[in-house]
Amino acid sequence: MTGDALLKAEDIRVTFEIYRSGGMPWEKPLALHAVNGVSFELRAGETLGIVGESGCGKSTLARAIIRMVPATGSARWNDEADLLKLSPREMMRYRSDIQMIFQDPLASLNPRMQVGDIIAEPLITHQKGVSKSEVRERVQEMMSRVGLLPNQINRYPHEFSGGQCQRIGIARALIVRPKLIICDEPVSALDVSIQAQVINLLMELQRELGLALMFIAHDLSVVKHISTRVMVLYLGRVMEVAPSDELYAAPQHPYTQTLLSAVPIPIPRSSATRRRFPLKATCRAPQSAIRLRVPHALPPGDGNLYRGGSGSPR
Amino acid sequence: MLIERQKMESLSEALADRVEKGRSPWADARVRFFRNRQAVIGLCLLIFVLAFAGFGPLIARWPIDEIDFMVMGDIVRDGAPSLANGHYFGTDDLGRDLFARTVLGTQISLAVGLIGAAIAVIVGTIYGAVSGFLGGRVDNVMMRTVDILLAIPYMFVLILLLVMFGRSVVLLFVGIGLLSWLDMSRIVRGQTLSLKGREYVEAARATGVASSTIIRRHIVPNLLGVVIVYATLLVPGMILSESFISFLGLGVQEPLTSLGALISEGAATMNYGTLWQLIFPLFFFIVTLFSFFFWATVCAMH
Numbered sequence: 001m002t003g004d005a006l007l008k009a010e011d012i013r014v015t016f017e018i019y020r021s022g023g024m025p026w027e028k029p030l031a032l033h034a035v036n037g038v039s040f041e042l043r044a045g046e047t048l049g050i051v052g053e054s055g056c057g058k059s060t061l062a063r064a065i066i067r068m069v070p071a072t073g074s075a076r077w078n079d080e081a082d083l084l085k086l087s088p089r090e091m092m093r094y095r096s097d098i099q100m101i102f103q104d105p106l107a108s109l110n111p112r113m114q115v116g117d118i119i120a121e122p123l124i125t126h127q128k129g130v131s132k133s134e135v136r137e138r139v140q141e142m143m144s145r146v147g148l149l150p151n152q153i154n155r156y157p158h159e160f161s162g163g164q165c166q167r168i169g170i171a172r173a174l175i176v177r178p179k180l181i182i183c184d185e186p187v188s189a190l191d192v193s194i195q196a197q198v199i200n201l202l203m204e205l206q207r208e209l210g211l212a213l214m215f216i217a218h219d220l221s222v223v224k225h226i227s228t229r230v231m232v233l234y235l236g237r238v239m240e241v242a243p244s245d246e247l248y249a250a251p252q253h254p255y256t257q258t259l260l261s262a263v264p265i266p267i268p269r270s271s272a273t274r275r276r277f278p279l280k281a282t283c284r285a286p287q288s289a290i291r292l293r294v295p296h297a298l299p300p301g302d303g304n305l306y307r308g309g310s311g312s313p314r
Numbered sequence: 315m316l317i318e319r320q321k322m323e324s325l326s327e328a329l330a331d332r333v334e335k336g337r338s339p340w341a342d343a344r345v346r347f348f349r350n351r352q353a354v355i356g357l358c359l360l361i362f363v364l365a366f367a368g369f370g371p372l373i374a375r376w377p378i379d380e381i382d383f384m385v386m387g388d389i390v391r392d393g394a395p396s397l398a399n400g401h402y403f404g405t406d407d408l409g410r411d412l413f414a415r416t417v418l419g420t421q422i423s424l425a426v427g428l429i430g431a432a433i434a435v436i437v438g439t440i441y442g443a444v445s446g447f448l449g450g451r452v453d454n455v456m457m458r459t460v461d462i463l464l465a466i467p468y469m470f471v472l473i474l475l476l477v478m479f480g481r482s483v484v485l486l487f488v489g490i491g492l493l494s495w496l497d498m499s500r501i502v503r504g505q506t507l508s509l510k511g512r513e514y515v516e517a518a519r520a521t522g523v524a525s526s527t528i529i530r531r532h533i534v535p536n537l538l539g540v541v542i543v544y545a546t547l548l549v550p551g552m553i554l555s556e557s558f559i560s561f562l563g564l565g566v567q568e569p570l571t572s573l574g575a576l577i578s579e580g581a582a583t584m585n586y587g588t589l590w591q592l593i594f595p596l597f598f599f600i601v602t603l604f605s606f607f608f609w610a611t612v613c614a615m616h
């Protein structure tokens with residue numbers, strides 16, 4: 001189990017210094033232990049789910065591994081280097097192996113860049129000698145692979161839906177053929193049906209390319225679906241790591257039990273006891289007919305009814 | 315998923331060579347711009363002023379510094395605007411053609427405004443973006459420097475410089491431009507700080523894009539909106555500063571002139587019945603300022 005780990009993190013700690021507002025410059029800052037001694041292992045092709053309440057340090061852990069925040073401890077990559085101890089120049093080699101997907105799909109794309117340039121950015125950063133036409137070719141290939149139309153290469157991000165934007169983000173992450181993708185709540189901002197599409201896409205790509213995933217999420221059912229193992233964080237500490245079926249079937253740690261008990265479970269009421277409000281009125285029915293057939297739940301028709309739900313968000 | 319992919323592929327093949335042209339945020343702004351009446355008026359005024367400055371010399375029948383001895387004797391009577399002797403705007407107090415001189419003044423005022431604003435934009439944007447992006451101690455030092463420079467009353471310094479080194483257009487340009495980037499750099503820095511936290515900048519940093527490239531590719535293009543609005547406000551400000559200095563008699567040197575200098579001369583002789591000497595330069599001064607202010611408000615709205 002030890003020798004073949006892609007990423008072996010040991011005792012990762014991230015401490016932020018909080019300066020008290022109104023304090024004097026020489027006062028000692030308070031220390032906020034955002035990540036407090038986290039260890040885990042990740043093998044190629046595996047998915048590690050990371051769950052925990054808001055503010056428990058999930059994003060900070062991810063950012064520590066790619067050296068966006070200073071951290072102590074060790075994160076051995078492929079048994080060849082400790083990511084946390086490399087100089088920025090040496091780290092460059094590994095940045096193409098580890099890519100990231102972000103929470104807000106639209107915000108993670110530069111609004112002034114065309115989609116093709118956005119997706120190509122990691123490629124031209126890491127592989128300097130690639131010709132323009134080859135970059136374009138590879139971008140288009142990647143776009144069709146993640147389910148985007150390759151001829152939309154010259155469009156701008158604001159012309160895409162949230163789900164499509166997330167696909168652009170995925171394409172950008174995959175273009176340099178990384179070994180590990182860190183997904184920081186990649187589906188939290190998406191509609192439920194789109195969530196499933198994006199997650200299935202990720203799983204499919206993972207299978208094809210043998211990717212390792214670090215999957216951070218709030219939604220425990222999503223994590224269960226995608227993860228091989230799940231790590232539960234609380235206040236910067238690991239509470240429990242277990243294969244996902246085991247964790248969900250028999251949570252060992254009290255915090256995990258609490259967390260799982262808080263998951264809203266959809267239990268449809270049996271059809272016998274449930275009151276239903278069938279809407280039979282058709283568009284051609286006169287006003288009075290609608291009022292007769294539609295029970296109290298809907299206000300009498302003023303035209304809104306025909307448009308199907310007033311003020312529903314797009 | 316598989317079916318969807320197949321569908322996608324057949325669709326993409328069908329559309330393969332018709333690459334869609336994306337509409338950039340700028341293109342959207344352009345469409346809205348032409349629907350806005352205020353913007354169109356501003357644009358028309360600006361084109362008018364630019365055309366006056368550009369084609370004026372072709373229309374003028376007199377050079378800027380030739381004294382017309384026919385009118386020199388009695389300017390009030392003979393120097394009034396007239397089509398017959400070619401002094402469309404009349405003559406100035408010395409008998410020089412005011413049309414040619416107003417054209418020249420407009421040219422110089424526009425040049426001072428545009429070049430000064432350009433210097434301010436370039437220096438201020440780079441300085442502010444670097445300061446904001448690097449952050450920390452570098453940011454602190456760079457911004458305190460700006461604070462110190464801002465504390466110097468710059469009009470006073472500029473006047474002193476002009477008195478000490480003699481009046482020259484170059485000094486005027488450089489002096490006004492180099493002192494006005496300070497505000498620009500502060501605005502740009504503030505904007506950069508908020509851009510720095512955006513996820514797309516973080517994404518670029520995570521893949522290891524160099525800082526200079528991030529500033530060039532991700533920060534500056536997204537600052538452009540603010541920079542343009544401020545720059546259009548800066549141009550009339552520059553023109554005003556130059557006019558003020560010229561009004562004091564320290565601006566460009568004879569026989570060159572600027573709108574400020576012309577207005578100053580016109581105002582001096584206002585009481586002797588040669589009102590045209592004030593009216594014409596003043597008109598172009600106001601039109602120029604208005605066109606830029608219109609622009610600025612319109613840009614700000616987008």
Ligand SMILES: Nc1ncnc2c1ncn2[C@@H]1O[C@H](COP(=O)(O)OP(=O)(O)OP(=O)(O)O)[C@@H](O)[C@H]1O
Nearest residue numbers: 016017032034052053054055056057058059060061
């Ligand atoms: N740059 C920073 N400076 C100071 N404190 C920070 C910084 N970044 C994060 N923190 C603190 O670290 C803690 C962990 O934050 P983090 O963003 O990792 O939480 P999270 O688990 O990702 O939460 P969420 O699920 O809401 O995304 C929080 O208390 C946060 O306030």
Ligand SMILES: [Mg+2]
Nearest residue numbers: 058059060184
């Ligand atoms: Mg987070």
